Amino acid sequence: MPAKPVLIKKAPSKKAVPKKAAPAPAPETKPAPAPAPEPIPEEPVPAEATPAPAEAAPAEAAPTTDAAPPAEGEAAPAPPAEAAAAPAAEDVTAPAAPEAPADAAAAGPAAEDATAEVPAEAPAAEAPAAEAPPAEAPPAEAPPAEEPKPPTPPPPAVPTSEPLNLTLEDVNDSSITIKWRPPETIGDSGLDGYTVDYCKDQTTDWVVVNEKLTEANRMVINDLTKGDSLHIRVVAVNAGGCSPPAVLPEPVKVTEIVARPKIRMPRSLRSRIVKQTGEQINLVIPFNGKPKPLVTWTKDGEPLDTKSINVRNSDKDSILFIRTTERDHSGKYEMSVKVESFEDKASIIIQVVELPGPPHQHEACYTVQKSDRKTGEWFTALEHYHRLSATISDLIMGNSYIFRVFAENKCGRGNESAVTKAVATVQKTGIVYKPPEYQEHDFSxxxxxxxxxxxxxxxxxxxxxxxxxxxxxxxxxxxxxxxxxxxxxxxxxxxxxxxxxxxxxxxxxxxxxxxxxxxxxxxxxxxxxxxxxxxxxxxxxxxxxxxxx
Missing domain, CATH: 2.60.40.10 (Immunoglobulins)
Incomplete structure (x- = not known):
């Protein structure tokens, strides 16, 4: 359908005022109007006479997509919206193009009429709309920094266990020397040192020996009064505090010890002593110590029965005497020699046994002997034998033998034996020896x-x-x-x-x-x-x- 001719009027030039670019309205396709009578054509204005202002921006509204090309002598239609928006899309940050004057549209009255006649209900998808460049987004705000967490506090330090093996090493008229070993449990905080205290017997006034902690495992306590009896303790110290104290079991008397007690156990008494019932025991055990030591005896941790066991002590030895031994005298005997706070101990094991009877269907240790009937002499075939049956070898063919069995224990072999009733004869077998034949070598x-x-x-x-x-x-x-x-x-x-x-x-x-x-x-x-x-x-x-x- 031919386009309707329009008149183009020249509008005065106005300098466009810079304004923030706004998105152009989407162009819509104009519906086909009903046929109308042709209007009287007017004189067209030449395109050269009405140039668009240089400062003006392209028209915001684009012609309809179904518009026919301009007739000869008519002004050119306005460019599409996509082309008008292209320069603005190149530089997003540049200021928007100035708007055209209100009284003169860049595209002429035809564009205005076309825009006015487009119904609002027309779908926008029929003509592409020029999208305005997105505005520059403001910079995103950084998230607030997290506050640093406080460090996890270390676990509290734990005190050590008590020092071990606190013993008395030496004593004289004015000093006491002690020694000990480190605690069994020390912990991660380590060990700072030890403190040594003492107090007089029957008092509770503890005196600190060392003002500063000592790392040694030995301490000499000086400037003591002769004759005092002192309780001594040692405490281990670390970052967790003080350990339980290690205390000497008995008070130490400040006095001169000429010779410490020492038991000189004879070599023959260091092993188990085995005696038969009815035998006599007379053990002499020498010792050293000055002043005179205090000697005590115990049996299996209990005091001795003085009715059957006699003890005689002197300045140099102790004698344990049992006139007639019995099975009840078996046990562990312990001798203790003590001078003031120093002590030495030794133990003796005595076993009293009885001779066994003849074997009779019970387990024991046995000795098996054999006797040739030709000679009548007895020879030991098995000794310390524990089984109830045995095989005897190394017998001579053709000879007859009898056997006997003795029971034995740690005390010795029994006096009675069980003898076989039957005689065992080793039968001869026909054996002919044939020497091997060897071929002599000819050395000629x-x-x-x-x-x-x-x-x-x-x-x-x-x-x-x-x-x-x-x-x-x-x-x-x-x-x-x-x-x-x-x-x-x-x-x-x-x-x-x-x-x-x-x-x-x-x-x-x-x-x-x-x-x-x-x-x-x-x-x-x-x-x-x-x-x-x-x-x-x-x-x-x-x-x-x-x-x-």
Whole structure:
């Protein structure tokens, strides 16, 4: 449908006032109007006469999408909204384009009419709308910093356990020396040191020995009064506080100890003492100590029964005497020697046993013996045997034996025995010995020289010797020859043959003794020969030496 002609009026130029860009209204498609009579055309204004102001921004409203192209001589339609919004989208932060004057639209009256005639109910999706550039968002605020949490406090320190093994080391008229070991439980806070206190017997006034903590495990308490009896304690200290005190079990008397008590237990009494019932026990145990020690005896932790056990003490030893032992005297005897706060102990184990009766269907330790009926002598076959049956070996075939069994314990072997009623006879079995047959090795061998003769050069008047070695079985006969002539028993030559080594000694040879010497070995299996050349040289003296002679 042809577009309706419009008149374009020139509007005065106005400088646009900068204003924040606002989103352009979305263009809508104009519905097709009903046919109307054509209006009387007016003279169109040339496009050159009505230029748009340079400062003015493009029209906010775009022509409808179904508008026809302008007729010849009419002004060009306004650009689409997308193109008008493009420059603003390039720079979001730039100020918005100035708005066009209110009395003159950049797109002309046609744009105004088109905008006015568009119904509001038209769907916006029929024509794309130019989206305005989003405004710059304000910077996001940082979240508030969290307050730092206070550090977790460490667990409270725990005091240590009490010091161990507090003992008295030395004492004299004015000082006491003690020693101890570190506590078993110290803890993470460590150990700062120890404090030592003492107080007089039957009082509660504790006196601190060391003003500063000591890390040593030994302390000498000085400046004491002779004759006082003192209680002594040691406390361990760390960051958790003071430990329970370690206290000496008895008060210590400040006095000079000449010799500490010491029990000298004989070696024979250091092991278990085994006695038979009815035997006598007389044990002498020496000791040292000055002033005179206090000696006490106990049996299994209880005082001795003085009716059957006698004790006699002196300054140097103690005697334990039992006239007739009984089974009730078995036990652990402990001897204690004490001088003031110093003490030494020793223990003795006594076991009183009875001889066992003959074996009779009960478990015991046994000795089994055997006796040959030919000799009648008894020999021990098994000793310290615990089973109720046994196998006896090393018996002679054809002989008859009887056996007996003794019961034994730690005290010894019983006097009575159980003897077998039947006689055991070891039957002979037919055994014929056949010695193995061995094939004898034939060691016979023809003579063979293992070391030949070597050529020699001798000097007139100097004895020389020829050597060679030969083997053979049976032993070969040796012969020496000179120039193929047997030497024989000539006293000038000495022939020796020993263990296969053959030698010919030529005594003070002359020039005529040179030649070919041959050694020949002969037995029943053959013969062998070796030869060498002997040259005897004359010593030639210089002419000057001859004149001197």
């Amino acid at each position: 061998e023809a003579p063979k020289f293992t070391a030949p003769l070597s050529d020699r050069a001798a000097t007139v008047g100097y004895t020389t010797k020829l050597l060679c070695a030969v083997r053979g079985s049976p032993r070969p006969k040796i012969e020496w020859m000179k120039n193929q002539m047997i030497i024989g028993d000539d006293p000038k030559f000495r022939q020796i043959s020993n263990l296969g080594v053959c030698s010919l000694e030529i005594r003070k040879p002359c020039s005529f003794d040179g030649g070919i010497y041959t050694c020949r070995a002969r037995n029943s299996h053959g013969e062998a020969t070796v030869a060498c050349k002997l040259e005897v040289k004359q010593v030639i003296l210089p002419v000057a030496d001859k004149g001197k002679k």
